[in-house]
Amino acid sequence: MCDRATISGRFEEMAGRDPAKTAVADEQGSLTYDEVRRASADIASALREVAAATDRLVAVRAGRTRFAPVALLGVLRSGRGYVPIDPEHPTERRLFVRDDCGARLVVTDAALEADEVPLGKAGRFTVAARPPARGDLCWPVSPETAYVIHTSGSTGTPKGCVVRHAQVTALLDACGQVLDLRPADVWAVSHSFSFDFSVWELWGALTTGGTALIVPRSAGTDPAALVALLDAAGVTVLSQTPSIFGFLAKEVLRSGHPLPRLRYVVLGGEAIRPEDLAGWFDAGAAPHVRIVNMYGITETTVHVTWTLLDAGAVRAARADRTPVGVPLPHLAVSLRDAAGREVADGEAGEIWVSGSGVSDGYLGRPELTRERFVVDAATGVRHYRSGDWAVRDGAGRLHYIGRTDDQVKIRGHRIELREIEAALLSLSGVRQAACSVRLNRAGQKVLSAHVVLREPDAPAPATVRAHLRALLPPYMVPHRLVRVSALPVNANGKLDRAALATTPALDWPTAG
Template sequence: MTVTRADRIDLRFAAVAARNAARTAVSDAGGEASYLELDWLADAVAHRLAGRTGPGRLVALRVARTRYAPGAVLGILRSGAAYVPVDPGYPAARQEYLLKDSGCELVVSDSGLLDGEIQVAKAGPFVVATRSGSGPEGAPGVRRVPDDTAYVIHTSGSTGAPKGCVIGHGQVLALLDAAVPLLGTGPDDVWTLFHSLSFDFSVWELWGPLLYGGHTVVVDRETATEPAEFARLLASRGVTVLNQVPSAFRNLTAEAIAEKVRLPALRRVVFGGESLIPADVRRWWASGIAPDAELINMYGITETTVHVTYCPLTPAVLEGTAPGRTPLGRPLPHLSVSLRDAGGRPVPAGEQGEIWVGGSGVGNGYMGRPELTGQRFVDPGDGSGRHYRSGDWAVADENGLLYYAGRQDGQVKLRGFRIELGEIEAALRAVPGVSGAACLVTDSPHGDQSLTAYVVAEREAVPASTVRRALAERLPAHMMPQRIRYLDRLPVTHNGKLDRAALAA
């Protein structure tokens, strides 16, 4: 596919950098870089890649969260290639899987080299290395993607091994052109790059500021995992746009309240990545942490380029939301959302259906998995074009407003009953004094299965007997947890999502 200036992230950035050369583009705990300096670093990386890669090729990106990281991303894009993020904090086995699955011939790294990688060039803090075993052009291990691909990000799911989602430059720019004007952000805004580059939320955090003359504060991994430190960083840097997964936001709110941190500069908080918890939003409002900040829920999917819907949150919106549901609002202008039954037919208003997403943000499928791509990226044959079948349930009210209702694969079957864990978790969070909750199916030493609830609460103030009485008022007997465990905080993954594996362990 032939791409034009308007289609490419790196070329749009170059135009912005030319107009804002002296302005701060990125900063971290160690310093800052101007738009001109970031542009120079991108050029250096692209120069070292020249002749070694190009359109339709993939380059692995294994870098720490520093002010230099955006330069590596831009350099790969400027070389014509697409990047495959490999978080250096991931376990070695997962890193190796991502590298093998993507078949990258080259790696850009500031985090050392792995076995079989040989340095061939250096650009600023980065080295460019070849990967032995990736094979010559056309060998089975080498992946080809469409020439306009910007990145391939792997996403986990219920289907087993992580799968690489192929996303193009045009799909990213369609998102930004549609969503940034809704936020009303621009060159005077300060964003954080909080999430790993291996999580697609980072795409929004990078280009939301950098393609509009803004400033990105890169949050290192250690600070991102310490909510109190992160809260102080937000205050000291005058951050105006914050993007958070709800699990991380819950921890941030608790620590900001405990430390009496105030964020008067904050104007926007954007949620994504998992279901919103209304109680957390109300707690934030009541605390007065950021009195001028608008809170916005943006449901999204990696396969449809980060964000799909836009929903400003107000007390009235939350009051009108049924328990166990999350307000999603309406589709972004470049996308369409329809709710459909198992046969692909639209369901009436008020009925639960699967979210199908169409429009210019829909990705190019799964890398090297044509069968799975055909199952999830479909054309319903009604003239509406190609859609992505999300596997998420939602309902629409009479005004067309969307409400998330859970995952198709979020159900468990226990003793013959189908149980939605999200419904139990919503009931747990409704117990006064419980600030966070999760529920899992766990195995007993005798081999049978039961429900275990995990709550963030003071055991003395909210004893298990109180929790059980409250649940019994809302849930049938087969949905009652057999065990209740108390935690200081719910564990989260590198991406800020609830870490159910850590709970299970």
Template structure:
């Protein structure tokens, strides 16, 4: 592995108090170096600094003030880095509005966050019903624009609000500060031997918080961020070509997505790649697929790292470099030890500490723990709790994840303890999907679950109780309805009509029985057709 270059700009991390300050310092040191490569064009650090300054000036002129929330309705391109930096330079926080989301969800997020200004295309905003907001284009040809104020930020100001799935049927916004992100960078970057010569793939949607790490880790080290347009991200073959052509060295992947990339790599006869790091997160790692990829990789294989962390603790909370011991061992989801700026504990249902080796809920404390949920004081109080810790009272985030502490001090992820699941890297509240399905006039009731086949494939299955006048095969109708009100990653893959939903003895939904209903039986056990 290459050593970190002597010109590495990471020392700026030790003194910067905000993300715009960090970027300006790195940009001054790396002025002509490539900052962002975007589908055929490259912006230097100076060009990215100037472009974001101009947009920040437009935002301030149009009334954006420190503390405001500004929506970013942008396609995957250099417009996103420009927009993120501009909003922060104006003293505001950004709210990612993925253009692929349904109109109803986008409108809800804009209203819930109180967004009055968004960066994007006016026609695209209008098409999605986002009226009553100012729309500012990410670039302007105006000659005289105000210079954004050089704000003296303390670091406790919100940097972004990312909406995650909500159990009440509506998504909830998680408020993350500049200090939260800076502490992530200070804690995690020393665990990677990366520097200005690296090229990081901006693969994930900016509505997924892994994008925060991809962008800011690359900027903090003076490296190059390579944007991955949506059309390429959705094609493993095209993405493989991009990785090779752009000599990407650091790649983050959700395990289920990586399976498709690994297959494309084999089908293409293992083309030469420049990968140095493969970083996995978002769901339980597929050790078999990763191990086979590394074993077949010609030359020096990249270092595979498994990381874990909820949005509420700022992207990542753990780190583990995977070795042969992991690939051959009995622990199927090793997530590693906690990052230096965080404290991880396993507690029981009464929030009492458990002994090492016992299974319980994972709680996380430290400087990465977010402010809480936007306009959700009761939910914030429920999930962010102050408890007695090893060194006195601390504020913890209750992850809702089950885990256990291993003898070496690292952790094993064991799944969820509530009605939330992780699927293809996204956290999904089952109740939100069920509530959306029940809004269809032909649906009397619905329950959803994740089914894993013997081959390891995962499917999101909806068991639905239909009205008497519903079509015999309603899957197409239900899928169309779900896609109109939910992001694509929350739309069930399969729809199974049932006469009624199974209940427990106390009258509650029996989720274990729902899972059994949704799980395909072996062909020999199925009744004859008709």
């Protein structure tokens, strides 16, 4: 009997029902459920041969192909949790995530890092070991841990969030209650495996008997190619950040290329853009589609709330308030003031989330875990304090307002501005740095960095960009660099981010 309490157990159940069905596909080919089961069993066996009892986490560095899910599933089937590392991220970031999680073992189809030693092979994947780091660090995690995904950190370094199988299966069960998910569905897996949206896309498909289509990174920047791929593959479930969906919607309208098989578009990660959705509804390009807006957090296992968006809801949406609906069945949301007291309907409050999706906390960061994962003294219920603000209307529906701190979202990625600033300050010629978000001509959010340079060692813009690209993933590299004589401050002497946009720029080429 399959263990439905685990992701891998649910996959086994689907593989047993229809082993010959396509489980995963990419532009070069496909794998059946039985082929994925066999290949992942080989990886699990290879890991068991070399793993010690303390090897609770395994780093997975796999490219965007149909074989990547095999590696992730192989780690889960070995009884361990996976730590996804995007091979296209800069070397320093790849090594940081690998070493920060304390993983001694690595499964990869990419080149080994300079300090990794191969231990064995399993199909196209190499099982390797890295040397001890941080005094042979090995963070204690539950044996039920499914994965650790790193998010941007306010201290300048990413932090790993620990999620168990039960938290993922609770998400999948809850979404199954509010959405009509079918074994015939073809799910687009559009996001990096190091971004938690992929957890929903990949395991949503493979635990319901669907097909996971791995979307190549090139299609993510080419709306015409993405539309053609969605149509050719018969995608029925598509998850997108609103900004990327905006490009897709405009391409569908421009080309007149309909997507009649599309059943769900799941939006998440940032505020919706009503104008993009209004145009989509007016065109009727996907006559059978239901638009679902979901608010979610890595720390509470991907999705927290949901709401269906129709043309009327989109036109009624306020620019400063994104409708995010009601909590999924396995979660509860309360809105609190700075003292932790619940606020009345219509009043803004911080989103506190409780329920079976709330994760275990941050790997190796007990103080930060205690700060953000709090227990209500009156009820004994454990909550995650999101730092996001919302209001609840009289009908009980939530509307997202914004952040309480310096965290922003760009294309769905949570970004701590201070992490980018720390990367800028690590360059010797930079004396001060501050980042902000602005809108480009297309109305899309982009990052802007203002820097005060040290003379006479002031680096050129190209040097600054190269330095950032070596430290940060592409979505965290500022679109615009501005040189200023001083950063603006308020009456209390603190950085005034709002004034950055009007701070006079010094003569310094911004194209690098």
